Amino acid sequence: MATTTTSSIKKASTVLGGKCKETEENMKQKMQRAGCAEYKSQRVLIPRARDEGDDVLMVGLNGEKFYFLRGQSISMPEPLAEILVNTGNI
Numbered sequence: 001m002a003t004t005t006t007s008s009i010k011k012a013s014t015v016l017g018g019k020c021k022e023t024e025e026n027m028k029q030k031m032q033r034a035g036c037a038e039y040k041s042q043r044v045l046i047p048r049a050r051d052e053g054d055d056v057l058m059v060g061l062n063g064e065k066f067y068f069l070r071g072q073s074i075s076m077p078e079p080l081a082e083i084l085v086n087t088g089n090i
Contacts (some may be wrong), residue, residue: 019067029076034064
């Protein structure tokens with residue numbers, strides 16, 4: 001059975017949306033696994049990507065992956081916000 005491009009995109013969006021939700025629900029545990037048990041949070045706006053069609057931004061910290069939806073203002077740990085600033089994503 002062939003998979004159409006449209007259904008592939010919907011499937012990817014669902015998977016990435018689930019990863020964003022999982023990041024939000026398990027932020028403390030993910031930060032502990034990344035070696036940052038103590039951290040402050042800060043509010044940031046993750047802008048939509050102009051050139052990319054991707055609605056989700058992945059941030060890696062010490063082998064742990066964090067997923068965030070673009071175009072939203074969210075509270076995130078300062079170490080992750082610093083990575084986004086240093087990489088030019090915010």
